[in-house]
Amino acid sequence: MRFILNGEEREVRSAPLARLLDVLREECGLTGTKEGCGEGECGACTVLLDGAAVCSCLVPLAQTEGAVVTTIEGLGDDHPLQRAFMDEVGAQCGICTPGMILTALSLGPRPSPAKLRQGLAGNLCRCTGYEAIYRAIRAAT
Amino acid sequence: MLRDEQSLVPLAGATDLYVSLNAGTLEGRRFLNLWSLPSLRRIVLQGDTLSIGALATYSALITSRLVRARLPMLVQASRQVGGLQIQNRGTIGGNVANASPAGDTLPVLAAVDAIVVLGSADGERRVPFNGFYTGYRRTVRRPDELITAIEVPAVGGAQWFRKVGTRAAQAISKVVMAGVRGGAPRVALGSVAPVVLRLPGTEAALADGATIDEAVRTLETEIAPIDDLRSTAEYRRRVAGNLLRRFWADTAPA
Numbered sequence: 001m002r003f004i005l006n007g008e009e010r011e012v013r014s015a016p017l018a019r020l021l022d023v024l025r026e027e028c029g030l031t032g033t034k035e036g037c038g039e040g041e042c043g044a045c046t047v048l049l050d051g052a053a054v055c056s057c058l059v060p061l062a063q064t065e066g067a068v069v070t071t072i073e074g075l076g077d078d079h080p081l082q083r084a085f086m087d088e089v090g091a092q093c094g095i096c097t098p099g100m101i102l103t104a105l106s107l108g109p110r111p112s113p114a115k116l117r118q119g120l121a122g123n124l125c126r127c128t129g130y131e132a133i134y135r136a137i138r139a140a141t
Numbered sequence: 142m143l144r145d146e147q148s149l150v151p152l153a154g155a156t157d158l159y160v161s162l163n164a165g166t167l168e169g170r171r172f173l174n175l176w177s178l179p180s181l182r183r184i185v186l187q188g189d190t191l192s193i194g195a196l197a198t199y200s201a202l203i204t205s206r207l208v209r210a211r212l213p214m215l216v217q218a219s220r221q222v223g224g225l226q227i228q229n230r231g232t233i234g235g236n237v238a239n240a241s242p243a244g245d246t247l248p249v250l251a252a253v254d255a256i257v258v259l260g261s262a263d264g265e266r267r268v269p270f271n272g273f274y275t276g277y278r279r280t281v282r283r284p285d286e287l288i289t290a291i292e293v294p295a296v297g298g299a300q301w302f303r304k305v306g307t308r309a310a311q312a313i314s315k316v317v318m319a320g321v322r323g324g325a326p327r328v329a330l331g332s333v334a335p336v337v338l339r340l341p342g343t344e345a346a347l348a349d350g351a352t353i354d355e356a357v358r359t360l361e362t363e364i365a366p367i368d369d370l371r372s373t374a375e376y377r378r379r380v381a382g383n384l385l386r387r388f389w390a391d392t393a394p395a
Binding site: 058 | 156158159174176220223225226227229311
């Protein structure tokens with residue numbers, strides 16, 4: 001299977017029914033994408049697939065041929081969203097953070113409060129109570 | 142391929158694949174990948190009929206000008222499926238084929254008398270949506286058929302939709318209702334029986350000018366809710382009646 005991973009063409013050999021989550025973490029060695037539930041309920045495994053936020057724990061590798069995949073690593077080290085999450089303390093344990101940032105990225109510039117709440121409804125956080133996360137995203141977008 | 146290997150399970154957005162596999166409830170082990178078939182994603186108007194490709198995702202339905210104009214309650218339903226990540230992958234064809242009694246788009250399609258278009262090597266056939274389910278998670282789709290589109294005739298009247306779940310997102314419904322009021326009222330309910338239901342008795346009562354109390358009593362005879370993981374029969378019965386009252390009050394002529 002061949003897809004574009006964080007801007008570079010990548011060929012992988014995992015099985016067709018392997019979850020994209022596992023392919024990214026294990027075969028590609030990119031452990032920034034986290035597994036929280038394995039059933040698409042928590043959003044910790046969120047990546048961008050052709051620009052759209054999806055749960056990578058639900059995507060079979062077979063459906064990624066030629067797709068553009070973006071993981072948290074694809075943002076580099078100094079993206080405005082990453083800075084804002086640090087400055088606003090939008091991350092405590094950090095397990096939800098990569099998913100939060102990628103989903104936020106997919107919402108485009110300056111999402112309204114309603115669009116932010118709706119857009120992040122599939123990303124659960126057990127630590128922050130969400131307000132700091134919203135502040136971080138507002139600060140960065 | 143489906144004709145030759147009938148144990149192949151068609152796979153669209155795959156939002157339920159690993160969930161069922163892990164739960165041991167998925168019978169198939171070999172899958173037919175439908176994800177990259179652009180011809181099944183189209184949303185078009187054919188005369189007065191809205192034709193929605195089976196692979197249209199919830200996100201596509203939400204942003205479609207045609208769906209927003211002609212079937213806004215499908216947009217409402219789609220916005221309440223899971224979260225953004227599920228909406229970006231789940232498809233209307235998958236929701237219909239998966240045949241859960243709690244499927245969020247199902248009452249909408251039932252209330253508007255939609256048509257399911259089935260394609261196979263032998264050609265195409267059309268089945269009324271309100272005839273597609275024969276029992277719990279059972280449909281009339283043959284193993285060699287694919288759902289290719291859902292067709293929705295013009296809807297005359299006000300559309301109404303409400304999903305009651307544990308929370309506003311990422312929840313399977315306890316009760317889900319869709320209604321159309323204009324001429325003869327149409328009411329459909331999910332999560333109160335093994336399949337999505339239309340309520341012919343309740344619809345007739347309302348059309349004949351019964352009081353809403355009488356209509357709710359009729360509704361209670363037409364549903365068969367159970368106690369399960371998510372709710373109780375008693376709660377479902379009560380809330381279904383409340384939803385009928387809300388539907389009737391919200392859509393009353395000004």
